[in-house]
Amino acid sequence: MAVEGKTIDALSQFELSPMFGVVGKAVSFSQSNGFMLLAVALSAGLMLVSARRGALVPDRLQALGEAAYEFIAGMVRDQVGDEGKKYFPFVFSVFMFVLFGNLLGLLPYAFTFTSHIAVTLALAVVVFLTVTAVALMRHGWHFFSYFFPEGAPVWLAPIIIPVEIISYFSRVVSLSVRLFANMVAGHVMLKVFATFVVLLGGLGAVGPFVAAMPLAVNVALVGFEFLVAFLQAYVFAILTSIYLHDAVHLH
Amino acid sequence: MRRVMMMAAAAVTLPAMAMAASTGSVPVDGMPQLAFGHPEQGPLLIGQIVWQLIIFGALVYIMAHVALPRVGAVIENRHNRINADLEAAQAAKTEADAAMAAHRAATEQARASARAAVATALQAAQTDSDAKSAALNARLNAQVAEAEASIDASRTAAMGALRGVAVDTTEALLTKLIGRADRAAVDAAVTRELTARGRA
Numbered sequence: 001m002a003v004e005g006k007t008i009d010a011l012s013q014f015e016l017s018p019m020f021g022v023v024g025k026a027v028s029f030s031q032s033n034g035f036m037l038l039a040v041a042l043s044a045g046l047m048l049v050s051a052r053r054g055a056l057v058p059d060r061l062q063a064l065g066e067a068a069y070e071f072i073a074g075m076v077r078d079q080v081g082d083e084g085k086k087y088f089p090f091v092f093s094v095f096m097f098v099l100f101g102n103l104l105g106l107l108p109y110a111f112t113f114t115s116h117i118a119v120t121l122a123l124a125v126v127v128f129l130t131v132t133a134v135a136l137m138r139h140g141w142h143f144f145s146y147f148f149p150e151g152a153p154v155w156l157a158p159i160i161i162p163v164e165i166i167s168y169f170s171r172v173v174s175l176s177v178r179l180f181a182n183m184v185a186g187h188v189m190l191k192v193f194a195t196f197v198v199l200l201g202g203l204g205a206v207g208p209f210v211a212a213m214p215l216a217v218n219v220a221l222v223g224f225e226f227l228v229a230f231l232q233a234y235v236f237a238i239l240t241s242i243y244l245h246d247a248v249h250l251h
Numbered sequence: 252m253r254r255v256m257m258m259a260a261a262a263v264t265l266p267a268m269a270m271a272a273s274t275g276s277v278p279v280d281g282m283p284q285l286a287f288g289h290p291e292q293g294p295l296l297i298g299q300i301v302w303q304l305i306i307f308g309a310l311v312y313i314m315a316h317v318a319l320p321r322v323g324a325v326i327e328n329r330h331n332r333i334n335a336d337l338e339a340a341q342a343a344k345t346e347a348d349a350a351m352a353a354h355r356a357a358t359e360q361a362r363a364s365a366r367a368a369v370a371t372a373l374q375a376a377q378t379d380s381d382a383k384s385a386a387l388n389a390r391l392n393a394q395v396a397e398a399e400a401s402i403d404a405s406r407t408a409a410m411g412a413l414r415g416v417a418v419d420t421t422e423a424l425l426t427k428l429i430g431r432a433d434r435a436a437v438d439a440a441v442t443r444e445l446t447a448r449g450r451a
Binding site (some may be wrong): 011037062096 | 270319
């Protein structure tokens with residue numbers, strides 16, 4: 001797969017293939033969606049098992065679920081305030097979806113659905129639409145004052161308003177491209193260095209010794225990727241919280 | 252920094268990788284993530300988004316209505332339990348403090364009443380002994396005065412008797428010496444002599 005003759009194939013890992021045979025092909029259900037289902041099952045399962053134990057003194061699994069709950073609940077409380085409580089399940093779902101997508105992608109033979117710009121863009125659009133809907137519902141027409149900060153000189157309006165509108169819409173791009181680029185870059189690096197291991201390993205007697213170098217790089221990269229997996233999920237969730245804060249409080 | 256390095260590495264290796272063979276029957280040019288026009292990848296990419304929205308919607312629904320309320324209830328329950336325990340401990344501490352204070356006050360009061368009782372007893376004993384010693388003194392003084400009076404009386408009596416003895420002695424002496432004695436003259440002489448010595 002990785003080695004085709006003497007070329008390096010790091011991109012075919014991102015190709016989609018239908019699951020569940022003919023039925024999956026007919027409804028365009030790819031392995032990417034399969035991993036989404038797995039991520040949903042694992043994250044929901046973690047929380048449900050954590051709640052089912054329900055012990056006063058939690059064991060490890062329960063503590064993990066409660067730590068995730070309190071981490072995101074604290075983030076939403078800090079960023080949005082007490083009004084943010086009803087948006088907590090949404091932010092939590094975003095965080096868990098991205099986190100489990102990133103982490104599942106680190107398993108061998110797994111597919112990383114967060115490495116697809118279509119997926120990250122769709123998620124960013126969902127966040128964007130939710131935030132905008134929250135702002136419109138809370139503030140009505142007053143929401144549009146967001147694009148012209150109070151106290152700014154009126155003659156600057158022709159400059160400020162377009163800039164504010166562009167920056168508002170660029171949230172979608174920055175949210176989606178940040179996650180997509182991080183995941184693609186990490187997985188391409190992993191694949192490239194894995195291919196180097198195979199190519200260099202075939203160089204006769206010295207091969208195994210030379211191949212140890214890219215192997216060491218890959219070991220370090222896997223560690224980095226775990227960091228990135230958590231960091232990008234955190235960034236996605238905290239940016240969602242910050243946008244919600246803007247929607248609730250308008251500056 | 253690391254991201255920049257990764258991007259650079261990806262940019263260098265992408266062209267080489269783009270020519271790699273794909274698993275499908277039609278090779279994919281460029282990044283599979285952007286192959287919307289590909290006969291196999293295109294529909295799968297669109298389907299991926301649709302399924303994603305369904306799956307993510309299900310996740311939000313499960314989290315919002317089933318999973319998170321339950322976890323929240325467990326955490327809330329623990330929070331309440333801890334608070335109740337803390338309050339109970341606080342109440343017990345207050346109670347213990349009150350009992351301690353009452354105990355201390357009772358001890359203090361007992362000590363004070365004991366001190367007062369001791370002082371009263373001391374006072375009573377002092378008064379009693381003062382009275383007794385005064386009575387004793389008075390009795391002794393009276394006895395002393397009585398004894399002195401009787402001594403005075405005895406002395407006066409003795410002094411009175413002394414004159415008679417002197418007269419008798421003188422009369423007897425004169426009788427022995429000269430064979431006769433005038434009792435009246437002797438008596439007068441003794442009286443004169445005693446008067447001269449201030450003893451009459």
